[in-house]
Every structure is written in C-alpha cells, then in structure tokens.
Amino acid sequence: MTQAIAERRATPSFDGTPIPPEDLRHIIDAGLHAPSGYNMQPWRFVVVQSPEQKRRLRSASYNQAKVEEASAVIVACGDADGWRKDLDLMLQLGREGGMPESYAAQARTSVSNFLSGFSSGEMHGWLNKHVMIAFTHMLLMAEVLGYDTAPMEGFEQEKVHEVLRLPMSYWVVALLGIGHLKGPDKYNGGRFEMNHTVFGEEYGKPLRAF
Numbered sequence: 001m002t003q004a005i006a007e008r009r010a011t012p013s014f015d016g017t018p019i020p021p022e023d024l025r026h027i028i029d030a031g032l033h034a035p036s037g038y039n040m041q042p043w044r045f046v047v048v049q050s051p052e053q054k055r056r057l058r059s060a061s062y063n064q065a066k067v068e069e070a071s072a073v074i075v076a077c078g079d080a081d082g083w084r085k086d087l088d089l090m091l092q093l094g095r096e097g098g099m100p101e102s103y104a105a106q107a108r109t110s111v112s113n114f115l116s117g118f119s120s121g122e123m124h125g126w127l128n129k130h131v132m133i134a135f136t137h138m139l140l141m142a143e144v145l146g147y148d149t150a151p152m153e154g155f156e157q158e159k160v161h162e163v164l165r166l167p168m169s170y171w172v173v174a175l176l177g178i179g180h181l182k183g184p185d186k187y188n189g190g191r192f193e194m195n196h197t198v199f200g201e202e203y204g205k206p207l208r209a210f
C-alpha cells in the first residue's frame with residue numbers, strides 16, 4: 001500500500017485492455033467498505049465499460065481521451081434521496097451486526113433531523129464528502145492490484161446525467177478511470193512540505209511528533 005501511494009500518478013493515457021471481472025469486483029468492494037456518517041452509504045456508482053458508452057461519456061467530459069481509453073470508468077455519484085429509502089435498511093443491517101436498540105432509535109430521529117433540513121448546496125457537500133472516501137478506497141485498491149488510475153472532475157453534470165440516464169436525485173461527484181498506462185507516465189507534480197499543510201495542536205503551530 002505504501003508503494004501504491006508513493007508511486008501513483010494521475011494516469012494521462014490508457015491502453016484499453018479489459019479488466020478481469022474479479023479484479024473489478026475487488027475494486028468495487030473496497031469502495032463499498034468505506035465508512036460513512038451514520039453508515040448511510042449515500043454513494044452510487046455506474047461502471048462504464050462498453051466502447052459505445054465510454055465514447056458518449058467522453059463527450060460529456062470535455063472530450064478527455066482517457067475516458068474512452070480506460071478499461072473501465074467508475075462514475076461516482078451521491079443520491080440526495082438515498083437516506084429516505086435506506087434508513088430502515090441501514091438500521092436492520094446494524095441490528096444484525098449488534099447495534100443497540102437505544103442507538104437505533106436515536107439514529108432514526110437524528111438522521112432525519114440532520115439531513116431533511118439540508119439546502120441543495122449542503123446536501124452536495126455532504127454527498128461529496130462520503131462519495132470521495134469510497135472513491136479513494138477504490139482508487140487505492142486498483143493501484144494495489146497493479147492498475148493505473150485517473151481521477152477526473154472534468155465533466156458536465158447535466159451531460160453525464162443524460163448519458164447514464166441518472167435519476168434526478170443523483171449528484172455526479174467524480175469519474176475514476178482504471179486501466180493500464182499507455183506511453184510515458186505523467187511528471188510528478190510534487191507535494192507541499194508538511195509544515196505548509198499540517199499543524200500540531202492548533203493552527204499555525206508546527207507538528208512536533210517526529
């Protein structure tokens with residue numbers, strides 16, 4: 001995993017060789033194991049592999065060639081209405097795993113109170129947060145399995161909706177291209193020094209843990 005993280009690059013171009021279904025399953029499973037607030041799992045994924053759909057998705061993604069070249073593109077979405085339908089299922093699963101009744105009763109009220117008051121912008125923020133955790137689980141699992149990956153935010157929301165025939169309540173968060181690198185890898189853009197982005201105890205103080 002350390003190597004996968006250190007050596008991962010946002011892949012510029014893919015060779016298009018298909019992904020065996022069992023590898024795709026591992027990658028998707030990794031995403032579905034991600035944590036989420038109240039375990040509401042508001043993510044939804046559309047896996048695009050057919051040449052025709054990849055071509056159409058490319059035209060909804062500012063013509064980025066890697067959308068069509070990737071072996072699979074996982075379109076990561078959030079469902080703004082998912083919690084309404086899934087609350088009972090989440091509680092049932094939780095009870096099967098040992099969730100205390102007192103927690104279940106409290107969660108039923110809190111989830112409704114918390115989410116029903118969200119503005120559309122707040123809901124998109126909440127969905128982005130959760131979908132990207134699952135997305136990152138998938139990206140890292142793909143890298144560990146030896147694939148190259150390309151996260152993408154360059155797409156048009158309405159056009160992707162149209163191509164994938166998504167329900168109105170869906171919010172497209174990001175695209176994940178998976179496959180094998182074709183040609184030279186991208187340069188390494190580097191990262192800011194730790195003291196630029198990480199603080200210890202309070203803002204502005206350096207972390208002295210090392």
Ligand SMILES: Cc1cc2nc3c(=O)[nH]c(=O)nc-3n(C[C@H](O)[C@H](O)[C@H](O)COP(=O)(O)O)c2cc1C
Nearest residue numbers: 008009010011151152153154155174186187188189
């Ligand atoms: C959420 C997200 C969206 C991105 N969208 C695009 C994109 O649409 N097109 C693209 O070529 N690269 C995209 N990238 C790749 C970034 O440009 C890349 O991750 C960044 O330059 C750092 O390079 P590295 O990932 O190779 O370290 C995206 C990355 C992330 C995390």
